[in-house]
Amino acid sequence: MQHSFAPRPVILTGDRTTSPLHLGHYVGSLKNRVALQSTYQQFLLLADAQALTDNAHDPAKVSRNILEIATDYLAVGIDPDLTTICLQSHLPALADLTLLYMNFVTVARLERNPTIKDDIQARGFGRDIPAGFLCYPVAQAADITAFKATVVPVGEDQAPLIEQTNEIVRRINRQAGIDVLREARALIPRVGRLPGVDGKAKMSKSQGNTIPLSATEDQISDAVRRMFTDPLHIRASDPGRVEGNVVFTYLDAFDDDHATVAELKARYVRGGLGDSVVKKRLEDVLQAVVAPIRARRTALARDPSHVLDVVRCGTERARAVTDATLRDVRDALGLFALH
Amino acid sequence: MQHSFAPRPVILTGDRTTSPLHLGHYVGSLKNRVALQSTYQQFLLLADAQALTDNAHDPAKVSRNILEIATDYLAVGIDPDLTTICLQSHLPALADLTLLYMNFVTVARLERNPTIKDDIQARGFGRDIPAGFLCYPVAQAADITAFKATVVPVGEDQAPLIEQTNEIVRRINRQAGIDVLREARALIPRVGRLPGVDGKAKMSKSQGNTIPLSATEDQISDAVRRMFTDPLHIRASDPGRVEGNVVFTYLDAFDDDHATVAELKARYVRGGLGDSVVKKRLEDVLQAVVAPIRARRTALARDPSHVLDVVRCGTERARAVTDATLRDVRDALGLFALH
Secondary structure (H helix, E strand, O other): OOOOOOOOOEEEEEEEOOOOOEHHHHHHHHHHHHHHOOOOEEEEEEEHHHHHOOOOOOHHHHHHHHHHHHHHHHHHOOOOOOEEEEEHHHOHHHHHHHHHHHHHOEHHHHHHOHHHHHHHHHHOOOOOOEHHHHOHHHHHHHHHHHOOOOEEEOOHHHHHHHHHHHHHHHHHHHHHOOOOOOOOEEEOOOOOOOOOOOOOOOOOHHHOOOOEOOOOHHHHHHHHHHOOOOOOOOOOOOOOOOOOOHHHHHHHHHOOOHHHHHHHHHHHHHOOOOHHHHHHHHHHHHHHHHHHHHHHHHHHHOOHHHHHHHHHHHHHHHHHHHHHHHHHHHHHOOOOOOO | OOOOOOOOOEEEEEEEOOOOOEHHHHHHHHHHHHHHOOOOEEEEEEEHHHHHOOOOOOHHHHHHHHHHHHHHHHHHOOOOOOEEEEEHHHOHHHHHHHHHHHHHOEHHHHHHOHHHHHHHHHHOOOOOOEHHHHOHHHHHHHHHHHOOOOEEEOOHHHHHHHHHHHHHHHHHHHHHOOOOOOOOEEEOOOOOOOOOOOOOOOOOHHHOOOOEOOOOHHHHHHHHHOOOOOOOOOOOOOOOOOOOOHHHHHHHHHOOOHHHHHHHHHHHHHOOOOHHHHHHHHHHHHHHHHHHHHHHHHHHHOOHHHHHHHHHHHHHHHHHHHHHHHHHHHHHOOOOOOO
């Protein structure tokens, strides 16, 4: 039988460059990306332009975190030979496609997007929504289609963004009369969103409830010590609750020995297992996860021009891909080409 | 006294590429542009991207008219050595600046823009406003600022667009902490909007009430013959009305012999002057205006690669200017630069 040279399917993912990545990102996306990079043609977008849609008042933060996150990527095992790491603001075709697609989406449709509605509420924008923020789902459609991605890993709450992208794809294809763009499907991760160490649903650096990928041993110890468990579980002999107990949530996410975790849970529920024992186990697991990442981060910090080179090369490669898509879309729509 | 080498002020103007230009454009803007090109550094933008914001269903029309309008420019006497003729869709910095500025403008502010409100009503968009259309004032701010234009000729009804631009300029400068962008002022033309030959306020090719710059002698004769005068002025001896009488409006706009026009008006109002006499005079004037334009158009049509070259060179020159502004703005805001 002949070997098949079918191209690997394209996957697009990435992060808004607003803060360094933490263990929530590791378990929710980074680990998957490392696993996916050999079977997919993977693009990792440093989404600095999108980050500005609700951080226009703090461009320095958005800029500062670009190389931080690129370093995080390399530290967790993203291989720049397998994955293209690229910088959104430096891919002009993305802006061109966004403006083009904006002519095929109504304001009313954008305002109906459930993800945007939630986001607007969470950010307290009220009536003062920046136009860029309202339109970011269109920019996201530009990102996805520019790379011709057919698989997009997103949280469950972001599925409407993929639906919006596919609506645009269908409108462009209908206008062009040919299928110049392909629809994408959402890849919802198996592991849900990790809570903060304080038990709050949202992890954020500003709340101080995250464990960054650069965390020192002491920071990890400290975070685990402060971790929210079961406030009614006072003595080791008391029966305890596992649901909402952050230590167990983290063990579920990071401890590969599922049988032992199940056993610990049973003992904890029955009573007779102290928080300190469970926390000790979690601390060991987390130290083991973070140690090699921190080591690679330290090595990378010694050679910042290497990280810069990775982003530069990746962005050049991505520029060729996205420029080609812009040309394809413009040609398909019968738009004028000067060259 | 030393010669002053102060740079000429920058003026930005242009046209949406939706139909070939006509005598309304000639008297309302083109004539001015020819006059201004020696005292200003003038950029003429072929606004194909903006044309798409309400013509996404007909990209072919938008594309077809790009070189038509460029030909009109050259035919009326725009000198590509003095004026830079450039193509909006091929200046990627404009899209980048638009998306950047969209983070500094709220949706509510865009919806309050009186020009946009009128436009939305005129186009019958209702609630189905394309996002690109709502945001076109931001794209226009990107155009104006990208060229560092300080003078923008606009119709009286478009003054709010300049106000919107200057609001963005102030917000960017405030965020940057330095005056990286300059405010622009509207240059309202002395001559108001020319009515259609049928007397309707709006001239449009689709209404068949325009005289295109490529009009043949017969088309001009025919248009003047059909021209709306005073429906109650039946016999030459009847007193006639000059207000709303298109023939006199056109004479005011095109006949340089103002004394004779004033005299004709007085005789018409008194009675004793037939429409045919006034129309004959207007026809002679219009034939004299259009003849050299048509001749140059015919010559240019024989060498379409020349027009293409003009647009190509102008766009390259404009690309350098607009790319530099994008870099300046990004630097001033402290945004990351990869190179």
